[in-house]
Amino acid sequence: QVQLVESGGGLVPVGGSLSLSCAASGSSFNKYTVGWFRQALGQEREFVIVQSWSGYVTFYADTVKGRFTISRDNAKNTLSLQAHSLKSEDTATYYCAARDGVATKDPNQYEYWGPGAQVTVYT
Numbered sequence: 001q002v003q004l005v006e007s008g009g010g011l012v013p014v015g016g017s018l019s020l021s022c023a024a025s026g027s028s029f030n031k032y033t034v035g036w037f038r039q040a041l042g043q044e045r046e047f048v049i050v051q052s053w054s055g056y057v058t059f060y061a062d063t064v065k066g067r068f069t070i071s072r073d074n075a076k077n078t079l080s081l082q083a084h085s086l087k088s089e090d091t092a093t094y095y096c097a098a099r100d101g102v103a104t105k106d107p108n109q110y111e112y113w114g115p116g117a118q119v120t121v122y123t
Contacts, residue, residue: 002026002098002112009094009117012086020117022079022096030074033103035059035110036081038092038119045095045107049081052103059105063089086121093118 008020020036035050049070051058058070069082079096094117097110 002029002032004096004098004112004114006094006096006114006117009119011120011122014086014088014121014123016086016121017082017084018086018119020081020083020094020096020119022081022114024077024079024098029072029077029098032098032100032112034070034072034079034096034098035103036068036070036079036094036096037107037110038090038094039116040089040092043092047105047107048094050103050105057103059103061105083119086119088121088123091119091121 003025005023012018031053033052036048037045038048039045048064049060051070067085071080096114098112099110
């Protein structure tokens, strides 16, 4: 069992940057594939970035490639998302997630979820 809690959401102007953090507790965090997903109002949850437990495999959504990065600190049980050059279409609730398995972009394959953090990009 892994418990996840996001922090760092908020209001950001177009073109700005934001960092989101996810604190994990429970089982050994370093054994899990982790990732960030987001859900805009009225839309389905979509994958943003996922990374395998080893860190060797990282998938980026085309919409964020070159703008968003993921990092994890297994010693501190934390996961971070660095978002730059934000666009209005990045407005969404952002979720960190974890699964005991290989990296996958499918949110339905993730067992553990944080409650989410709202990110609003304004013009």
